[in-house]
Amino acid sequence: MGLSDGYRENHYDSYDPNVDDRFSTGYDKQVALILAYDLFKDYLKNKVNKASENETAGFTWTASKTDLVELIYALHAQQCIGHGKNNVKEIVLSFEKLFNIDLGDYYRTWLDIRIRKTGRTKFIDTLNDSLNRRMEELDKNMLLK
Numbered sequence: 001m002g003l004s005d006g007y008r009e010n011h012y013d014s015y016d017p018n019v020d021d022r023f024s025t026g027y028d029k030q031v032a033l034i035l036a037y038d039l040f041k042d043y044l045k046n047k048v049n050k051a052s053e054n055e056t057a058g059f060t061w062t063a064s065k066t067d068l069v070e071l072i073y074a075l076h077a078q079q080c081i082g083h084g085k086n087n088v089k090e091i092v093l094s095f096e097k098l099f100n101i102d103l104g105d106y107y108r109t110w111l112d113i114r115i116r117k118t119g120r121t122k123f124i125d126t127l128n129d130s131l132n133r134r135m136e137e138l139d140k141n142m143l144l145k
Helices: 006-010 029-053 065-077 090-097 106-114 122-144
Strands: none
Touching: 065 090, 065 106, 065 122
16 A cells, blocks of 8 residues: 555545645654653753752852761751651752762761761861850950940
8 A cells, every 4th residue: 555545645534734644644743742742841850950950059068078977967866857757868868969069978987987086076076166166256246345
C-alpha cells in the first residue's frame, strides 16, 4: 500500500489546514503535545533551580569544613532542628545546599573530632568566646552613652 492509495487522506476524520496529508500521521499532534510538555517541564525545573540558587547565593561557609561538621553534630545533639527528628545525614544535606559546600565524608570528620586529645569542641568553644566578647563590648558601649 503506497502513499497514493489514499490511506493518509482517509485516515483523518476532518479537514485540518495545519496537516499536510503527504507528511503527517494521525498521531503527530499527540507526539507534539508530549514533546512540548517535556520541554515545558524542563523549562520549569530550570526556573525553580535558578530561583533556589538565588536564595542561597549570598551564603558561603568561610570557616573550615570540620567546624561546620562540629556545629551540625552539636545542633543534632541539642535537637535544635526538627525537634531532633531529623538525622545527621538530612541536616548535612541541608547545610551543604545552604552553603553550597561538599562536606565529603562527614562521618570520618566526626570521628576525627571525637578523638581529639584536647578541646574536642574547639569551634563551639570559639563561638562561645566570640559571643561573650561581643556582648561585653555592647555592654561597655551602653555604659559609655
